[in-house]
Structure formats: structure tokens, C-alpha cells
Amino acid sequence: MxxxxxxxxxxxxxxxxxxxxxxxxxxxxxxxxxxxxxxxxxxxxxxxxxxxxxxxxxxxxxxxxxxxxxxxxxxxxxxxxxxxxxxxxxxxxxxxxxxxETAETVLSGRVVDRDGELATVETAASTVRALVPEGGESVRLTLRADAVTLQSPTESPSADRTSARNRLEGTVSDIDAGESVALVTVDIGGGVSLSALVTDASVEKLDLRPGTAVVASFKATATRGVPAAR
The missing domain is CATH 1.10.10.10 (Winged helix-like DNA-binding domain superfamily/Winged helix DNA-binding domain)
Known part of the structure; x- marks a missing residue:
């Protein structure tokens, strides 16, 4: 699912x-x-x-x-x-x-490897790949909620079968339903929460609720970083 x-x-x-x-x-x-x-x-x-x-x-x-x-x-x-x-x-x-535009996940981390603008960043939750310009090891990453895909842990494809190489396991902690869409908050560990958007119809159809285990995946190109303020 x-x-x-x-x-x-x-x-x-x-x-x-x-x-x-x-x-x-x-x-x-x-x-x-x-x-x-x-x-x-x-x-x-x-x-x-x-x-x-x-x-x-x-x-x-x-x-x-x-x-x-x-x-x-x-x-x-x-x-x-x-x-x-x-x-x-x-x-x-x-x-x-x-x-x-208003629901972004912000992650603080440290660049541990780099291939041009594509960097590997250690965060409190996990290691992620992101687009980060050169300018220091400490960075601040942002990720829009509409760039995140949630999947069942048992049916999530392996990293080599998808372009969304960033994959973080977590559990749904909150669902804020609007007129047509819902903002789903996922606890991914390390005191970090990730935001994702789904339609209200999908929340009902897929039985998303607090406590549901999910895998949050997103592309490195959708994750943007800037040097952290000192």
C-alpha cells in the first residue's frame, strides 16, 4: 500500500x-x-x-x-x-x-561527503542526500511537504529501485485535515518531525491515523540546504 x-x-x-x-x-x-x-x-x-x-x-x-x-x-x-x-x-x-508553501520540514546537520552540489548530510534523524552549495560543514536543510511520499514499510521499494533515495522510517503523529488535503506529521526519530501532504480522501481510504508506521521518501533534488547561521 x-x-x-x-x-x-x-x-x-x-x-x-x-x-x-x-x-x-x-x-x-x-x-x-x-x-x-x-x-x-x-x-x-x-x-x-x-x-x-x-x-x-x-x-x-x-x-x-x-x-x-x-x-x-x-x-x-x-x-x-x-x-x-x-x-x-x-x-x-x-x-x-x-x-x-507554509509547511516545510527543517533539518539541521553536518556535511560528511560531497559530490559537487550533491552532499551527504548527517542529521539527528538520519543521513540524507541534499543539494547544498559549498560554504561550510554545518547546514540547514528544508523540504516542502508536497515533495514527500509515504509508503507502507512492508511494501516500500528498495533504494536502488526508486529515484527517491532519501528514506526515513517513522510513525504518523498527527493529521490536520483541511477542505481537500491533509497535512500529515511523521515522527522520524531524534526529536524530528517530517511533514507530508495527502488528500483527505486518501487519508480515509488508506486508513492513516496516529501510530501508523510509514516510510517517508523524498528525492535529494527536493531537499535544499544552506550554510547554517553562526
Missing amino acids: EFSTEFDARIGHGDVTLTERDVELLRAIDDHGSINAAATALGRSYSRAQQRIVELEAAFGELVTRTRGGSGGGGSQLADRARTLLSQYDRLRAEFTGVA
Whole structure:
């Protein structure tokens, strides 16, 4: 079981999920008046774009109203359901972004190894990889909550099978639910807490609660460091 929080606003229905890429396609259809023109504008295959619309409509209902060619020519336009989904997506993205900009994890540590700007930093919780410019051993790391992915310890992939090489085990200590998203606080040891974002629906579906064991993973490129103030 995976609790994905690395941000890509998503709206799910059954096994089908409306993603940012789908939103781009729907908006291109609205702008260009046909699936073919939308696919061309986005540099995508028409057949794949058409197939994706069919998949989305099987889950969400009619999204695109198609008109056959004739004296006025054919084309496509968005159905009301598609415009409702786009509005829901925009609200979800806005809430994610707003919370993420204020919810950051801050870790203090010491650089113990370096490969250019990519440094290995010892913190009170664990050793992590981060982007740290040269300028001293003591550093302050920051990590946005929307860059963290939470996973079950029993199903978390090994470090060599994911680009998110930073992996910290911990337990959920608090869940602050908002209108659409929840800020999950994870105790990762050493007196350090890590923040992650999930949708409220995912909290319920995945049964996240205080005491749930998780693995928090995040990419080194999402972890930024600066020299600590002296």
C-alpha cells in the first residue's frame, strides 16, 4: 500500500485518475475545438489522446461532446462534467500549493561527503542526500511537504529501485485535515518531525491515523540546504 504525496494534483474515480497531463489535454481541446488539434498542439499522438478521453469518460462520464463533420465542419467541445472536474482540480491544486508553501520540514546537520552540489548530510534523524552549495560543514536543510511520499514499510521499494533515495522510517503523529488535503506529521526519530501532504480522501481510504508506521521518501533534488547561521 502506498500513500503518494509527491505533488501532482489528482482526482480519482475507481481505478482511473485524472492527472495534470489529462487536465492539459482537456484544456487544449477547449482551446482548439477538437481532440486532433489538441493532440497536435501538445505534441501527442491523436490515437492515444482519443483513447485517454475514452478511459476518462468510462470513469467520470461524458467529458467531450463530439460533432461530426458537415457543412460547418466537425469538432469537439467540453461537456459540463469536464468543466466541473477542471474546477475541482484547480481548487485541489490551490490548496496543495498554499499548504505546501507554509509547511516545510527543517533539518539541521553536518556535511560528511560531497559530490559537487550533491552532499551527504548527517542529521539527528538520519543521513540524507541534499543539494547544498559549498560554504561550510554545518547546514540547514528544508523540504516542502508536497515533495514527500509515504509508503507502507512492508511494501516500500528498495533504494536502488526508486529515484527517491532519501528514506526515513517513522510513525504518523498527527493529521490536520483541511477542505481537500491533509497535512500529515511523521515522527522520524531524534526529536524530528517530517511533514507530508495527502488528500483527505486518501487519508480515509488508506486508513492513516496516529501510530501508523510509514516510510517517508523524498528525492535529494527536493531537499535544499544552506550554510547554517553562526
